[in-house]
Amino acid sequence: MRKKLLLLFAGLMAIFVLAACGSKSQDDVVKDLNGKLEDLTGYKADAKMTLKMGKDPQVYNVEIWHKDPSYYRVNLKNAKQDQSQMILRNDEGVFVLTPALNKSFRFQSDSPQNSSQAYLYESLIKDIIQDKDAKFSSTKDFYVFETKTRYQNNKMLPFQEIKLNKSDLSPATVKVMDVDHNPLVTVEFSNVKFNANFDKDDFDMKKNMTRAQVGMPAMAESKDSAFTVKYPTSKISGSKLIDEKEVNLEDGKRVVLTYEGKKPFTLVQEKILAKPAATSMPTVVNGDPVDLGYTIGAISGHTITWTQNGIDYMLASKKLTEEELTTLARSVQGDGVK
Numbered sequence: 001m002r003k004k005l006l007l008l009f010a011g012l013m014a015i016f017v018l019a020a021c022g023s024k025s026q027d028d029v030v031k032d033l034n035g036k037l038e039d040l041t042g043y044k045a046d047a048k049m050t051l052k053m054g055k056d057p058q059v060y061n062v063e064i065w066h067k068d069p070s071y072y073r074v075n076l077k078n079a080k081q082d083q084s085q086m087i088l089r090n091d092e093g094v095f096v097l098t099p100a101l102n103k104s105f106r107f108q109s110d111s112p113q114n115s116s117q118a119y120l121y122e123s124l125i126k127d128i129i130q131d132k133d134a135k136f137s138s139t140k141d142f143y144v145f146e147t148k149t150r151y152q153n154n155k156m157l158p159f160q161e162i163k164l165n166k167s168d169l170s171p172a173t174v175k176v177m178d179v180d181h182n183p184l185v186t187v188e189f190s191n192v193k194f195n196a197n198f199d200k201d202d203f204d205m206k207k208n209m210t211r212a213q214v215g216m217p218a219m220a221e222s223k224d225s226a227f228t229v230k231y232p233t234s235k236i237s238g239s240k241l242i243d244e245k246e247v248n249l250e251d252g253k254r255v256v257l258t259y260e261g262k263k264p265f266t267l268v269q270e271k272i273l274a275k276p277a278a279t280s281m282p283t284v285v286n287g288d289p290v291d292l293g294y295t296i297g298a299i300s301g302h303t304i305t306w307t308q309n310g311i312d313y314m315l316a317s318k319k320l321t322e323e324e325l326t327t328l329a330r331s332v333q334g335d336g337v338k
Contacts, residue, residue, distance in 0.1 A: 023138060024138070024143075026134075026136035029136070029143050029164075029169075030128060030129060032169060033125050033128060033129065033169060034125075034129060036125065036169050037122060037125045037126075037129075040068060040121075040122065040194065040195070041067070041068045041195045042065070042066050042067040042068055042071075042194075042195060042196050042198060043064075043065075043066050043121060043192060043193060043194045043195070043196055044063075044064070044065050044066075044191075044192075044193045044196040045063075045064045045121070045170075045171070045189055045190070045191060045192040045193070046061070046062070046063055046064075046189070046190045046191045047061075047062040047063075047064060047119055047187050047188060047189045047190065048060070048061060048062070048187070048188045048190075049061075049062050049076075049118075049119065049185065049186070049187045049188075049293075050185070050186045050188075051184065051185055051293050051294060052183070052184050052185075052186075053184055053185075053233065053234070053293070053330055053331045055233060058078070058294065059078075059080070060076045060077060060078055060294060061076075061077045062074060062075065062076055062077075062119055062187070063075040063077075064119055064120065064121075065196070065198070065202065065203075066120065066121065066122060067198050067202075067203065070089060071089060071090055071203045072087075072088075072089050072120060072203075073086065073087070073088050073089075073202070073203055073208065074086065074087040074088075074119060074120075075212075076294065076295065078309065083100065083309045083310065084099060084100070084212065085097065085098050085295055085307070085308070086099070086208060086212060087295070087296050088203060088205055088208060089203075090203040090204070090205070092106070092205065093106050093107055094106070094107045094289055094296070095107075095205050095282065096295060096296050096307065097205070097208060097209050097212065098307055098310065099209055099212035099213045100213075100310060101272075101307075101310055102209070102213070103283075103307065104205065104209060104282040104283070105282065105283050105284075105285045105298070105307070106205075106282040106283070106284050106285065107284075107285050107287070107288070107289050107296075107298060115150050115151060115152050115291065116149040116150040116151055116160070116176075116291075117291060118160065118174045118176050118185055118187045119174075119187050121170075121171050121192075124162050124171060124174060126150075127147045127148075127149065127150060127160065127162065128145050128147055128162060130150070131147040131148050133148070134146065134147040134148075135147075138166075141165065141166055141167075142163045142164060142165060142166060142172055143163075143164045143166060143169075144161065144162070144163050144164075145161070145162045145164075146159060146160070146161050146162075147159070147160055147162065148160075149176065151291070152290075155323055156178055156179070156323070156327050157176050157177065157178060157184060157185070158177075158178075158179060159176075159177040159178075159179075159181060160174060160175060160176045160177060161173075161174070161175040161177065161183075162174050168194070170189070170192040170194070171187075171189045171192065172188075172189055173186065173187065173188050173189070174186070174187040174189075175187075185293055205282065227253070227269070227271045227310070227311055229244070229255050229257075229269060230269065230311075230313075230332045231257070231267075231332070232267065232328045232329075232331045232332050233331040233332075234327050234328055234330070234331035236259075236263050236265070236320065236324060236328065237262075237263070238261040238262030238263045239259045239260070239261045239262070239263045239264065239265060240259060240260060240261050241257060241258070241259050242258055242259065242260045243256075243257070243258040244256070244257050244258075245258075249270075249272070251272055252270060252271045252272040253270070253271050254268065254269070254270040254271075255268070255269045255270075256268050257269075262319070263317065263319045263320055263324070264317060264319055265315065265316065265317030265319070265320055265325075265328070266314075266315070266316050266317070267313070267314070267315050267328075267332065268313065268314040268315075268316075269311055269312070269313055270311065270312045270313075270314075271310060271311050271312070272312065285298040285305070286298065286300050287299050287300030287301075287303075287305070288300070290304065290326055290329075292306060292326070292329050292330050293330055294308060295307065295308055297329055299322060299325065299326070302316055302317055302318050302320070302325070303315065303316040303325075304316075304325050304326065304329045306329065313329070313332060315328055315329050315332070
């Protein structure tokens with residue numbers, strides 16, 4: 001009997017050892033990711049991004065292209081409003097394109113390389129590699145990392161959970177979380193194709209603008225065309241809305257929200273009619289790019305500017321920090337709420 005128990009125990013130990021040999025440690029996976037990053041010539045992927053920063057969740061369909069070493073094209077389309085915007089990076093700089101309005105912005109400074117971007121695979125790998133305190137777990141199908149984020153102007157989103165497919169280390173899901181580990185940004189990847197092929201002009205600004213406009217319905221040209229006024233859902237202690245002023249412009253409309261208190265700020269929202277394609281030139285934006293989740297804004301001094309769904313926004317305050325400005329800007333989306 002004792003001999004049988006010993007044999008059984010030895011068999012179980014052998015199974016345990018074999019199983020252990022088949023599983024990878026955190027160091028093993030990080031090493032594999034390093035190799036993946038070095039060998040990566042480019043990729044194409046689709047994703048669904050959900051933002052939970054306003055009254056209602058906002059869902060975007062995202063198409064991501066990346067070409068080594070630093071080209072990328074991220075096409076964001078609001079699932080409900082059928083509005084799209086494109087973030088493009090090439091040798092000429094970083095662009096934000098709004099095809100329906102035939103509008104494009106080019107940043108004077110390049111996109112920061114030391115900042116997290118939840119929809120870019122190469123950025124996620126860097127987040128994992130650079131966080132020496134990252135938490136690691138493994139399930140049947142996925143490797144899961146919890147890391148710190150590298151947002152430069154937003155400490156309100158300090159953590160993220162990155163889930164990778166075991167089969168090829170492709171991204172599966174990313175959850176960007178607040179200080180209480182509540183997921184505010186979720187990116188669900190699909191159709192990831194590594195080492196994809198690209199045409200010579202796939203990252204050309206003019207070609208992308210033209211392609212995006214083909215078959216696109218024309219925007220309403222009435223200057224009385226209304227837009228929904230948005231209010232920041234993030235609360236800044238010491239600030240209160242005291243005035244809302246609407247101004248009719250020759251080619252659009254402007255709404256100015258004034259908040260006063262210990263930390264006063266002004267939010268300007270403006271809708272301008274689209275200009276003919278022949279007169280459209282990229283507008284050079286002063287300031288550094290800042291990731292707002294649903295688009296890229298420009299931050300300069302005490303001001304953030306951005307465009308969403310055909311509306312231009314400007315948020316300004318001499319009393320708010322860059323982090324507070326960024327947090328407010330991120331929350332100006334979804335249904336209008338005072």
